Amino acid sequence: MTIDQAYEQQVKAFSLDVPQTYNFAQQVDDYATEHRDQLAVHWENEAGDVLQLTYGKLKAASNQWANALQKIGLTQGDRVIVLLPRSLEAYIVYLGLIKSGTVVMPGSEMLRPKDIEYRANHAGAKAVIAFGDITSEVDHVREQCPTLTTFVIVGSEKAGWTSYETLVADESTEYTAVETSSDEMAFLSYTSGTTGGPKGVIHTHAWPYAHQKISATYWFDVQPGEMAWATAGPGWAKWIWSPFVSILGKGGTAFVYAGRFNPETYLNLLAKHPIAVLCSTPTEYRLMAKVDNMERFKPRALRSACSAGEPLNREVIDAFQKHLGITVRDGYGQTENSLLVGNFVGLDVRPGSMGRPSPGVNVSIIDEDGKVVPNGTVGDIAVHKDAPILFQGYLNDEVRTARAFRGDWYVTGDQGKVDEDGYIWFEGRADDIIISSGYTIGPFEVEDALVQHPDVAECAAVASPDPDRGHIVKAFVVLKRPEQASDAKVKELQEHVKNLTAPYKYPRAIEFVESLPKTTSGKIRRVELRAAEKERSQ
Known part of the structure; x- marks a missing residue:
C-alpha cells in the first residue's frame, strides 16, 4: 500500500x-x-x-x-x-x-x-x-x-x-x-x-x-x-x-x-x-x-x-x-x-x-x-x-x-490550487489581510493608528515580502507637509503606532508618497501597492 x-x-x-x-x-x-x-x-x-x-x-x-x-x-x-x-x-x-x-x-x-x-x-x-x-x-x-x-x-x-x-x-x-x-x-x-x-x-x-x-x-x-x-x-x-x-x-x-x-x-x-x-x-x-x-x-x-x-x-x-x-x-x-x-x-x-x-x-x-x-x-x-x-x-x-x-x-x-494528487498549494491572499511572522494584521488597524498622528494626511498599509518574516507591514504615508519626510519621521510614526495598538502591528517599513492609487470612487487600491511590493522583491 x-x-x-x-x-x-x-x-x-x-x-x-x-x-x-x-x-x-x-x-x-x-x-x-x-x-x-x-x-x-x-x-x-x-x-x-x-x-x-x-x-x-x-x-x-x-x-x-x-x-x-x-x-x-x-x-x-x-x-x-x-x-x-x-x-x-x-x-x-x-x-x-x-x-x-x-x-x-x-x-x-x-x-x-x-x-x-x-x-x-x-x-x-x-x-x-x-x-x-x-x-x-x-x-x-x-x-x-x-x-x-x-x-x-x-x-x-x-x-x-x-x-x-x-x-x-x-x-x-x-x-x-x-x-x-x-x-x-x-x-x-x-x-x-x-x-x-x-x-x-x-x-x-x-x-x-x-x-x-x-x-x-x-x-x-x-x-x-x-x-x-x-x-x-x-x-x-x-x-x-x-x-x-x-x-x-x-x-x-x-x-x-x-x-x-x-x-x-x-x-x-x-x-x-x-x-x-x-x-x-x-x-x-x-x-x-x-x-x-x-x-x-x-x-x-x-x-x-x-x-x-x-x-x-x-x-x-x-x-x-x-x-x-x-x-x-x-x-x-x-x-x-x-x-x-x-x-x-x-x-x-x-x-x-x-x-x-x-x-x-x-x-x-x-x-x-x-x-x-x-x-x-x-x-x-x-x-x-x-x-x-x-x-x-x-x-x-x-x-x-x-x-x-x-x-x-x-x-x-x-x-x-490543487495538483493531480490532491495536494494544495498556496498562491497568496485574496484580500488585504497581512500575515507577518504568523500574526494576522488588518490594514485598517494600522491605518487607523497612523491617521491619528497630526502630521499624516492619509495612508495605506500592505504586506511587503520579507525573507525572514514572510511578509512585513509596510505603510505608504502622505504627509500634510511633505518636507517633513525623513528617517526621524519614520521612527516617530512607528513609535506612534506601537503606542496605540499591539506592537506587532507596527509598520516595519514606511514609504512617504505624494498620493495613493485610488478607484474612481476614491477607495484606496491596496492591491496595486501590494503587487508593486511583490514585484520589487523578485
Missing part, C-alpha cells in the same frame, strides 16, 4: 460523533485522576528557573480556581478576558474557566488600552484576568468598559485588583465541572479584518473535541507521556490549538519557554530536553535554519516537527532534514477553524505544499460562483460549512459572518 492509499483509507474511515455534552477540562481531569504524578507542564525562563506541574496538581489548582470563580460571582456563560504570558497559571486559569462554563476570551499581553476596550465592550465581558504589567493597560480604559466588574491580578498585588493567589489560597481542591452543551460557546477569539474592528470568532465546546480527533491526532501527533513544545503564546488561537488542547488532550507534557526567541537558544533547548514534538512558526524555523553549523545541535528526543501560520520555504525544510534528520511538516488553518490542510504523519511531504485536506474536513478550491474548479486552477481556498472544526460565526456581526460564506462554503481569504 502506498502512502497516498493509506491517507485515502484514513480519510474514508474517519468519523466524528460529537457528544451532546462535553467539557474539555473534565476530560483533562479524568486523565489526571489516572495519571496524577505524570508531568503536565514544564516551564523555564532565560535565567534557567524551572517550575513544574503534575497532572494531579494541575487538576487540584484548576479546581481551586473554579471554586474561586463562584465566590466572585462569575458563572456559566460569563465572558472573561484572559491576559496572561507563557506561565503555569495560563494552563490553570484556562482549565478553571472552561470547567466552570465561563467563556474564555484569549488576549495577548501585547494588547494596548484601545484593543482591550474594544474587546470588552464588543463582547460585554464581565471580568479580566491579567498579570502584573498589563493591568496598567486595563486601568486606562476600565471606566469606559461598563460591563467589566471583576478584575483579577496574577503574580502580584495592586489597588483595585483582586489577587489571584489570595482567591485560591483556601479553596477546595475538589470541583465537578459544569455540564456544558457541545453547542455552547467556550472560546471567543478576536482576529483582524480588512475593515472595521477585530472580529469575535465563536467556538463552542465541541471545537476542542473535534480538534483533538483531527489536528492533534493526524498532524500534531504527541503521544501520552511525551514532552511537546509548541511555541505559540497565550492570547492566540494557536495557543489553544497546540500548547493547550493538543498536548493536554492527548496526555502529553507541555514544555513552556518564557524567554525571547533566539535561534541558538531554541536549538539548545531541543538538545537539552526530551522534547519529542516541536510546533513552531515559519519565522522561527527560518532563523534556526540559518544558524551556522546547525548539525552541532543534536536534538535529544525530537521525532516530529510541524509548522503553521504562513507558508514554509522549501529551503528551511531541506535544512532541517539535512542537518537534524527531521522533516518539518507544514499545516494550514485559521482562527475561524482549526487545521484545514496539512502534511500529515506518514504522508509524503511535498516541500512548498500545504499538504492535503484534514480527515473529516471538506476543503476545495472554488471560483467566484462557489463552484469547485479543476485541478491546477487557481481559486479561493474554501471549507464546507459542515466541517466540524468551523466557527459558529462572528459575535454580533451578521453582515461579516454572511460575507465570509459563498453558498455552502466558508471562504478563507487565501487562494491556492
Whole structure:
C-alpha cells in the first residue's frame, strides 16, 4: 500500500460523533485522576528557573480556581478576558474557566488600552484576568468598559485588583465541572479584518473535541507521556490549538519557554530536553535554519516537527532534514477553524505544499460562483460549512459572518490550487489581510493608528515580502507637509503606532508618497501597492 492509499483509507474511515455534552477540562481531569504524578507542564525562563506541574496538581489548582470563580460571582456563560504570558497559571486559569462554563476570551499581553476596550465592550465581558504589567493597560480604559466588574491580578498585588493567589489560597481542591452543551460557546477569539474592528470568532465546546480527533491526532501527533513544545503564546488561537488542547488532550507534557526567541537558544533547548514534538512558526524555523553549523545541535528526543501560520520555504525544510534528520511538516488553518490542510504523519511531504485536506474536513478550491474548479486552477481556498472544526460565526456581526460564506462554503481569504494528487498549494491572499511572522494584521488597524498622528494626511498599509518574516507591514504615508519626510519621521510614526495598538502591528517599513492609487470612487487600491511590493522583491 502506498502512502497516498493509506491517507485515502484514513480519510474514508474517519468519523466524528460529537457528544451532546462535553467539557474539555473534565476530560483533562479524568486523565489526571489516572495519571496524577505524570508531568503536565514544564516551564523555564532565560535565567534557567524551572517550575513544574503534575497532572494531579494541575487538576487540584484548576479546581481551586473554579471554586474561586463562584465566590466572585462569575458563572456559566460569563465572558472573561484572559491576559496572561507563557506561565503555569495560563494552563490553570484556562482549565478553571472552561470547567466552570465561563467563556474564555484569549488576549495577548501585547494588547494596548484601545484593543482591550474594544474587546470588552464588543463582547460585554464581565471580568479580566491579567498579570502584573498589563493591568496598567486595563486601568486606562476600565471606566469606559461598563460591563467589566471583576478584575483579577496574577503574580502580584495592586489597588483595585483582586489577587489571584489570595482567591485560591483556601479553596477546595475538589470541583465537578459544569455540564456544558457541545453547542455552547467556550472560546471567543478576536482576529483582524480588512475593515472595521477585530472580529469575535465563536467556538463552542465541541471545537476542542473535534480538534483533538483531527489536528492533534493526524498532524500534531504527541503521544501520552511525551514532552511537546509548541511555541505559540497565550492570547492566540494557536495557543489553544497546540500548547493547550493538543498536548493536554492527548496526555502529553507541555514544555513552556518564557524567554525571547533566539535561534541558538531554541536549538539548545531541543538538545537539552526530551522534547519529542516541536510546533513552531515559519519565522522561527527560518532563523534556526540559518544558524551556522546547525548539525552541532543534536536534538535529544525530537521525532516530529510541524509548522503553521504562513507558508514554509522549501529551503528551511531541506535544512532541517539535512542537518537534524527531521522533516518539518507544514499545516494550514485559521482562527475561524482549526487545521484545514496539512502534511500529515506518514504522508509524503511535498516541500512548498500545504499538504492535503484534514480527515473529516471538506476543503476545495472554488471560483467566484462557489463552484469547485479543476485541478491546477487557481481559486479561493474554501471549507464546507459542515466541517466540524468551523466557527459558529462572528459575535454580533451578521453582515461579516454572511460575507465570509459563498453558498455552502466558508471562504478563507487565501487562494491556492490543487495538483493531480490532491495536494494544495498556496498562491497568496485574496484580500488585504497581512500575515507577518504568523500574526494576522488588518490594514485598517494600522491605518487607523497612523491617521491619528497630526502630521499624516492619509495612508495605506500592505504586506511587503520579507525573507525572514514572510511578509512585513509596510505603510505608504502622505504627509500634510511633505518636507517633513525623513528617517526621524519614520521612527516617530512607528513609535506612534506601537503606542496605540499591539506592537506587532507596527509598520516595519514606511514609504512617504505624494498620493495613493485610488478607484474612481476614491477607495484606496491596496492591491496595486501590494503587487508593486511583490514585484520589487523578485
